[in-house]
Amino acid sequence: MKKIIDLHIKEKVYKKKKTQLSILNNFRLEVNAGEKIAIVGESGVGKSSLLNIIGLLDKDYSGEYTLFGSLTDNLQASELAQWRNQKLGFVLQESALINSLTIEDNIKLPLHYAGSRKKEFKLEDFENVINAIEIKPILKKKPLDCSGGEKARAVFARGIIMKPQIILSDEPTASLDVDNRERIVNLLFKMNKEFNTTIITVTHDLEVAKLHDRVIHLERSK
């Protein structure tokens, strides 16, 4: 199995107004391609912070992070943006849509920043995604006109449209009913099975967590 993530966080200081909280002390994570990992833990232990670091959104920590064999410290901001666009996919809660755009525009948003890779993208790729996720009827709708389940699937579609190697999923089922929760989880695992996509999911839902290959329990730093 090929190791694609090798992360060692010595310390992450979480600042909020005047208070500072030290989290993820001496945390180590190694992930192989195609693994399904769930991250669980109580609120405030640093689950989302960890996802921000893995997703190249946060460089403000002490430690080392090697992604796809490259030390991320050596990457420029523009390269990080390019990697976020082409190697990583973010599947978030259903609220993570731009309300002024249609569902179709929201899904196609990563294509605006794809640069030369946009040429590789074919209309049938998009058709395949929307057919798989069953959101064709709502493509021309705005997010505010859609149900929670429809929005969650749109966020999912945006996360996978660039065929990422890693999907970072932050509480994707938090506000969904049972049917929609199952649908999203199935879609995630389908991606894993068909394309060997690595899945890292932050969740409070232990039922969902159990479905992953590994479950990492984060605990509050002492």
Added chain:
Amino acid sequence: MKNFKFFITKIFLRKAILSIAMLLLFFMANYTIFTAARSILSTFQGYQEIKYMDQEGTYIANLDPDSNIDIDAIVENGTQIVYDYLNNNLKYAFYTDGFIVSLPNNDDMEISLNYMNEEYYKLNQFELSQGTDLDFDYQLDNNKEIPILIGKGLSKTYPVGSTIKIEDPVLEQSINLKVHGVLKKNAYHSNFYALNSKNYYNFSVFLPVNEDFIKHANIDLQLNGLMDVIILQTTKEKVEDLSEIMKENLGLKFNFFSQKENYEYFNEYYLHSLKIISIITLILLVIITGLSIWSALVSIRLMLKDFTINLLVGLSYSKLRKIFYSYYGILFFLNLIVVFFITAYSRYGCWLRKDATFVTYGVFGLIGMDWFALLVVFIFDIIIGMIIVENMLRKIKKVPISLGVLQ
């Protein structure tokens, strides 16, 4: 370009009220800077122009503010007595303008006749675009042609060498004029006491006057000529004697000031006003820039989720910076265009109103000082734009792109 188009149409213009607010604020800033820059440049030009008067022994007449012109109080031949005194005892530069006549011309403008003597002509050194200098040594005779200079606007209708017959309003008789030279485009003269105010001579005719001409002219020319008469190579005592002569014969008190004293007056009143205008402009500019930054930061707060999602899926800060600069560049450019059109319309308005003393020639009607002021606006726009964009980016970077922002 596609990213930019996408951002403009799908993100910025979705909050049209913010874009409109920014446009209005920038317009206020641009117009304020434009007006102040043009005023300051015009004053500077006036300073440069009037410098020739700042010589030892040069005094400029100025009617005392408490004097009221009463034609009945002028003794018979009173003005001529003053001129005789001037001719016999002093060297003086004579100039008066604004005598309107109807003279057919291509632009259908009313023409201003301006009269000056040789000393005034020497002092001013009018620059010519065609022709030769004036000759002041002519005889005032019905059959003789008086040499004249004309403004650029009349040069097509009356080229150098052509003759013009007019009913002269000051001689009150027909005279023949011969065009000797054409003034340069947009030749102007600044007001002695308000250096930022100018009269343009594109539709003026300059007649040379000599002692004989003044003697035959009516009281309007004689009296008007004394209002700003410049006494050269003299002393304070001699101009005080002249003032006495004027008082006795015209019933009017005239003061004589050196240009240095006029500068002091200018510094006390106009320069002070200009300083206040500059300070107010600066304060307004700071307020407008502050409001613009505030408005930009409000838009960031309102669109933070949109920006974060874009950053999440591949937008980089450097691309975002380019997008911001392009966006504000367009807003400033639109404002510059508006200021440009307002200025062009104002200049063109003088043509429409046939306002001969303010009509100017230029690309789209704009003259040098307008282009300079637009350049100043452009430079300020770059500075304001940089302040706003860098503040916006600082604000966005302060809020880490994180999944938390979206929840």
